[in-house]
Amino acid sequence: MHTGHRHHRSDAPPAAMLASRGPVVMGWVLALLFAVCALGAQTTSDAQEEAGKKAAEPAQVTLVEGQVVNYVGAGELNVKITVALKNPDGSVGAVVAQSTSKELGDFVVTGPATIRGPAVVTLSKPGFTTATREVVIGGEEGVPFVDLEMQGNLPLAGKVLDGRDQEPVAGASVTAKAIYREWKATTAEDGTFTITGVPPGTAELIVEASGYGRESREVQQVENFGVITVTIKPERIIHVRTVDSAGKPVAATTVECLDPERQDYRSVVTDSEGKVTLRGIHYDAAELRVRLSHPDYVSSTQFDRLIQTSPESIETTETFVLDPAGRIVGNVLDAESRDGLAGARVSVGSDASDANPLDFSGLDGSYAIHGVPPGRVAVTVHRSGNAPDLQFVQVKTGEEAKLDITLRPPRAIKGVVVDAEGKPSPGAFVMTTDWREHETLGLRAMCDEQGRFELLDAPWDAFGLKAMAADRTEGEHTVPDDDVAEVRIVLKAAPVRADRSAVALKAGDAAPVFAFTTLQGVNLNLAELKGSYVLLDFWATWCGPCVQEVPHLLEVHKEFGQRKNFVMISASLDQSESDLRKFISARGMTWHHVFGEANGVQTAADAYGVVGIPALFLIGPDGKVVATHLRGGAIRKEVAAAMELTDPT
Incomplete structure (x- = not known):
């Protein structure tokens, strides 16, 4: 007989145990299942909401693109570009997008596709004037392109003094020059000046005043430069006279004068008496170099005449004698139609230098070359779309020689440059050499990645070719006077010549003097x-x-x-x-x-x-x-x- 509470056996089956615990355990199970379902539903809802947000965001598109350059035409880096939509009343609203220019000055401004309508693009950078451009975003003409040259807004201030007594010089012309741009000012009574609108970077400051020599100063980093003082000295005056071999004056002679120490260049023309005066020469100029040219006289190709100034006097007089020359006139004609050919380059000399006397044929094919040295001279004619030609003519002093030249259609020479093993030589340099015992042909080409090249407008007769590669190997070939399918130039080690380095230059070598x-x-x-x-x-x-x-x-x-x-x-x-x-x-x-x-x-x-x-x-x-x-x-x-x-x- 048992007394007290009734107990289950410990080995009762699980179902029986679960049943014995009744609704308590079942409640926990149901609660857990409900929580899991609720969590899954919440996760799905969040994902759908996030996807909905992304779908609602407008796509990013290009609003404006363009390029900004400086005064030399080079791209300007780090220019800030902002875009603001215009309000209905025409005023400018808030900035809606912005960007900065890259190394080449190019820029792209992106933003939501919802940005549409009239807008103002503002471009700004320290040292430059802020510029604006009105555009229409999302219009029928596509993405607006803004192309702008940035204008400098920096001041360059200073003072000009007389070098003898340090007194201010009023009325002096002051020019700030950067590459091919100039900004000017005039000194006040106290010698001061301020030039505005100068861009950042370097500039040359040139000062000129009546009775003084031209003075120049280098200004580095205009944006960080303070006030400059320029001292000027009295001028030197150079009187030049040009005459012929008989001592008669030669009018209309172009006189180019260079002060090499200061690189001060000027060009003047002699009057009816063969005279001209150069003023404003720097007081310290001890030597000047001169180049003379005249259509009826043998002209200089270099600054090969000298003027020595005197330490005792500020004025110098120099007389130059010009040798009379001849002329060559004629026509450049098509070999078949005999029509005149325009745009032909007709030059005199034994090489292709542009320093030789030359002319270009006019619309009717006519040309006239002045200043030809007397004697038997070579005349070479080049024209795009024609084979070149070379003729000889006798020129007499003061006389006119007649020479008509006919041009044939050209031939194109294709070829390949290979090394000693027959492998292509990419980047090899190909040039023409001797042609009719002269070097006036002057055709050149560079090989592509397969070592191939093409020479256009080549002559039909024989001429020489020379190829040179970066590894200093060379090859030569003579193009025959008959039609050839392809020219093949084989490179080999270049011969050592007295005028050429035996090995390629490298760091630490003495540089050849030039x-x-x-x-x-x-x-x-x-x-x-x-x-x-x-x-x-x-x-x-x-x-x-x-x-x-x-x-x-x-x-x-x-x-x-x-x-x-x-x-x-x-x-x-x-x-x-x-x-x-x-x-x-x-x-x-x-x-x-x-x-x-x-x-x-x-x-x-x-x-x-x-x-x-x-x-x-x-x-x-x-x-x-x-x-x-x-x-x-x-x-x-x-x-x-x-x-x-x-x-x-």
Whole structure:
């Protein structure tokens, strides 16, 4: 008999145990299931809400794009661009989007697709005038494009004093010059001046006043420059007279005068008595270089005449004798139709230099070349779309020689440059050499990645070709006077010549001494440039890779060009001096430029072992090579690293 509470057996089945606990356990199970379902429902609801929000957000689109440049046409970095919609009343609302310009000055402003309608784009950067442009966003004409040149807004202030007594000079003309732009002011009674609208960067300050020599100063970082004081000295006066061999005056002679120490250039023309006076020459100018030109006389191709000033007198008189020349006139004609051909380049001389007398045929094909030296001369004609021709004519002093030249259709020479193993040589430089015992053909090409090249407007008779690769291997080939399917030039090790380095230049080597006469008539000699860093660039306007380096060179010149211990020289292998001048002028390339064999380019290229262009060398103050094979951003990097070791002035 048992007494007390009744107990379940411990080995009872689970179902029985669950049943014995009744509704309590079942309640917990139901609660747990409800919680799980509720959590799942909440998670699904949150995901749907987030997706709904994303679906409700408008897509990001391009609102405005464009490019901003500075006064030299180069892209301006870090210009702030903001976009604000216009209100219905025409006022400008809040900014709805913004961006900044990249290295090339390009920019893209993005924002929601809901932004539409008339808007105002504002472009701003310290040192420049803030500019605005009105556009329509989301219009039928597509994405607005804003193209703008930023205008400087910096002041350049100073004072001009007389160097003899330090008294102020009133009425002096003061010009701030940066590349090819100028900003002017005139000094007040107290000698002060303020030039406005100058952009950031470097500038040249030029001061001119009646009775004084022209004075110039370098201004670095206009944005951080204070007040400048310029002291000017009395002028030197140069009287020039041009006469013929009989002593008779030669009127209308162009007299170009250069003060090489100050790179002060001016050009004047003689009057009816063959006289002209140059004023404003710097008092300290001990020597001036002169170039004379006249259509009826043999003209100078270089600044090869000198004027020595006197320490005892501020006035100097110089007489120059001009030798009479002949003329060549004629027509450039189509060989089949006998019609006149316009735009042909007709030049006199034994090479393709633009320093030789030349002319371009007119619409009727006629040409007239003046200033031809007497004797038997070679006349070469080039024209796009025709084969060139070379003829000889006898020219007599003071007389006119007649020469008509007919041109045939051209032939195109295709070819490939390979190494000794028959592998293509990409980037090899191909140029024409001898043609009818002269070097006036002047055709050039560069090989593509497969080592292939093409010469257009080639002559039908035989001529020589020379190929040069970056590894200093060379190859030559004579193109025959019959039609050929393809020219094949095989490279081999270049022979060692007395005028050429036996091995490629490398850092630490002594840089070969060069002697150049620049397009501005300045004589440059490496021996005289010791103490300065020299960036020497062999290039040509027809060379695509060379042109790609121009923005990098502009950047280097903008940053370091005004440093007294830094010199930039571009030695051109172009055929046409006029084309070269147009190219460098249009792009604001204001450093030293050298052109033509007569001015030392090819001699220097040989000495430096140049077998392909572009070829850039950085030369140190000790006359030794600092770096070679410079391209792209490495140009500025090497120059900047070198300049960090020197006095920034």
